[in-house]
Amino acid sequence: MIGGGLAGLSSAVALAEAGYRVRLLEKRPHLGGRAASYVLPGGEHVDNCQHVTLGCCTNLEDFYRRIGAAEKIRFFDRLLFAAPDGRRGSMESFPLPAPLHMAASFARFSLLGWNDKVAIGRALLAIARSGGRPKDISNDAGGITMLAWLQKHRQTERAIRRFWEVILISALDEELDRVDARYGIDVFWKAFLSTRAGYRVGIPCVPLGELYDGCKEAIARRGGEVLLRAGVRGFQAKDNQVTGVEREDGAVETADYYVAAVPQDILPELLPADVVEREAVFLNLRNLRTSPITGVHLWFDKRIMNEPFLTLLDSTTQWVFNKTQLNGGSADAQGQYLQLVISASYSLVPRSRQEIIELCLKELHDVLPAIREANLVKGTVVKETSATFSPAPGSDRWRPAQKSPLQALFLAGDWTSTGWPSTMEGAVRSGYLAAEAILSDAGEPRKFLRPDLPAEGLSRFWAHES
Ligand SMILES: Cc1cc2nc3c(=O)[nH]c(=O)nc-3n(C[C@H](O)[C@H](O)[C@H](O)COP(=O)(O)OP(=O)(O)OC[C@H]3O[C@@H](n4cnc5c(N)ncnc54)[C@H](O)[C@@H]3O)c2cc1C
Numbered sequence: 001m002i003g004g005g006l007a008g009l010s011s012a013v014a015l016a017e018a019g020y021r022v023r024l025l026e027k028r029p030h031l032g033g034r035a036a037s038y039v040l041p042g043g044e045h046v047d048n049c050q051h052v053t054l055g056c057c058t059n060l061e062d063f064y065r066r067i068g069a070a071e072k073i074r075f076f077d078r079l080l081f082a083a084p085d086g087r088r089g090s091m092e093s094f095p096l097p098a099p100l101h102m103a104a105s106f107a108r109f110s111l112l113g114w115n116d117k118v119a120i121g122r123a124l125l126a127i128a129r130s131g132g133r134p135k136d137i138s139n140d141a142g143g144i145t146m147l148a149w150l151q152k153h154r155q156t157e158r159a160i161r162r163f164w165e166v167i168l169i170s171a172l173d174e175e176l177d178r179v180d181a182r183y184g185i186d187v188f189w190k191a192f193l194s195t196r197a198g199y200r201v202g203i204p205c206v207p208l209g210e211l212y213d214g215c216k217e218a219i220a221r222r223g224g225e226v227l228l229r230a231g232v233r234g235f236q237a238k239d240n241q242v243t244g245v246e247r248e249d250g251a252v253e254t255a256d257y258y259v260a261a262v263p264q265d266i267l268p269e270l271l272p273a274d275v276v277e278r279e280a281v282f283l284n285l286r287n288l289r290t291s292p293i294t295g296v297h298l299w300f301d302k303r304i305m306n307e308p309f310l311t312l313l314d315s316t317t318q319w320v321f322n323k324t325q326l327n328g329g330s331a332d333a334q335g336q337y338l339q340l341v342i343s344a345s346y347s348l349v350p351r352s353r354q355e356i357i358e359l360c361l362k363e364l365h366d367v368l369p370a371i372r373e374a375n376l377v378k379g380t381v382v383k384e385t386s387a388t389f390s391p392a393p394g395s396d397r398w399r400p401a402q403k404s405p406l407q408a409l410f411l412a413g414d415w416t417s418t419g420w421p422s423t424m425e426g427a428v429r430s431g432y433l434a435a436e437a438i439l440s441d442a443g444e445p446r447k448f449l450r451p452d453l454p455a456e457g458l459s460r461f462w463a464h465e466s
Contacts, residue, residue, distance in 0.1 A: 001025065004024055004026030004261075005032065005035065006035055006414075006427035006428055007033075007261040007428070008033075008431065009024075009031060010431030011431035011434045012226075014431065016218050016224055017222075021223040023253065025245070026229075029229050031212045031226070035048065044299075046380075047207060048295070048382065049341060050319070052203050055200035056190040058425075058452060059425055059429045060424050061073075066214075072205055073203065073205070075201065075202045076203070077093060078090055079092065079311065081166070083314065084312075086366050089112075093105075097458055098195055098458065098459045099192070116156045119155045120159050123155060124188065127185050128193045128458070131466030132189030132463070132466075137181040137182050142180075143182055144393060145177050145180070145393055146168060146181045150176065161313075164176065166311060167187065167191075169318065170343045171187045172391050173388040178291075187421075194452075194453065194456070194463065195455060195456050195459070230249075234270045235271055235409065237272050241408055242407065242408045259438070260409065260411050260412070264288055264389065267282065267413075268285060281404065288398050289390040289392060290386035290387070292346060292383065292387055294342045294383050294384070296360050296379070297339050299335060300335055300336045300374040300376060301335050301374055301377050303333070303335070304371045308321075316359055316360070320340050321340075322338060324337050335377065396419075401437075402417070402433045410434045411430075418433065432449045
């Protein structure tokens with residue numbers, strides 16, 4: 001297994017459970033890839049960036065359960081929004097069947113007007129009644145953008161800005177005019193419309209790195225091992241078959257099966273150049289574009305926020321996470337550590353770290369007035385310029401299956417063909433699918449992939465009808 005992100009880890013754990021001896025080679029000194037944490041020089045454990053899951057992420061939940069980390073994820077039923085003038089609004093589920101479970105709190109949501117709500121309700125109904133597959137998104141030429149679909153469904157400017165963008169830019173890490181409508185609609189169907197529990201927000205209450213402790217054990221139980229600081233320089237291939245991997249320290253490893261669980265831009269660099277030129281699957285990976293995420297970590301000397309997390313409307317800052325509270329810090333702790341997340345942060349990429357911190361502090365002033373009495377002790381900005389692949393119209397055709405055209409080589413990674421966007425759930429799905437492909441190649445087929453949450457209530461009826 002080359003790569004110890006969620007794709008590599010989930011695949012390795014699944015294969016170990018199936019009785020395979022897995023050797024996992026990870027280039028960095030820690031596991032988790034993009035969903036990892038590390039220790040700052042001051043001793044604080046920080047996540048690469050806040051990572052959240054949703055109730056509809058069934059495979060990630062399954063993986064956390066397999067490695068004994070499920071208890072370290074806390075789920076929240078209430079989504080809290082703040083307008084720039086400080087007003088709050090919330091959305092949560094009420095005891096009504098899907099897709100009506102959030103209708104009452106949506107009707108009461110004060111940060112949207114009635115004309116916005118009527119337009120949103122109409123579009124949501126179109127998604128629900130089609131079982132998540134509206135006919136007007138199928139387009140063989142590569143699909144239409146989410147923005148085009150919303151305009152077709154006559155959404156108001158404010159509905160787009162304060163509702164659709166707020167949910168979708170964070171879920172898909174992309175602007176709506178660059179997102180394939182199929183991905184956007186899928187988010188609403190799976191998280192908000194098909195089931196009552198799909199929208200629940202899951203947040204780890206430990207640094208991300210602590211979630212993966214159980215992986216090493218699961219792999220070692222079957223005689224395998226996890227090697228850190230063990231980067232791979234390249235695959236060796238002969239007659240269309242991978243025969244070994246050369247490590248950065250010059251050692252060569254051989255195995256019955258190889259899984260490349262590295263990011264899509266790294267894989268072609270590890271393969272022989274003639275193989276990449278010959279196989280469209282590898283050559284096409286360059287067509288997958290990426291989009292940025294910026295994380296801003298702020299430490300204050302006083303408590304300025306009471307909520308566990310907040311979504312900001314009409315601001316550059318999209319989410320504010322109260323890390324002190326989420327990590328179980330005492331309520332009367334002196335200071336507070338907040339983490340801000342900005343997805344599709346194209347406008348921030350060229351800006352200096354100081355400028356970004358000043359911009360975020362300015363936005364927090366009106367939303368969290370207690371900030372005026374507090375001092376910023378420390379701040380840091382993490383810009384991930386290639387955080388995720390961009391789910392652009394037609395991007396699915398560049399995502400390869402887990403069984404590669406080379407014998408003995410299998411692919412895992414959020415960018416492989418899973419139907420899901422670039423998320424932890426997508427990465428785990430790819431890992432399970434790669435394990436299934438290996439087992440089927442070995443003549444011992446077995447299923448790891450968990451199904452989506454079953455549609456409920458009226459949505460169940462509509463899902464069957466469509
Ligand atoms: C800032 C940010 C915020 C995000 N927020 C969320 C979120 O809130 N929710 C969500 O679901 N998803 C989120 N994501 C997306 C999520 O992190 C990824 O989709 C997922 O972690 C990808 O896992 P992966 O295993 O496919 O790839 P990676 O995590 O990239 O793993 C690849 C691994 O391969 C290793 N590697 C690379 N080259 C070599 C080599 N030559 N030899 C050996 N090892 C090598 C790397 O070090 C890495 O560990 C976020 C991503 C970022 C960047």
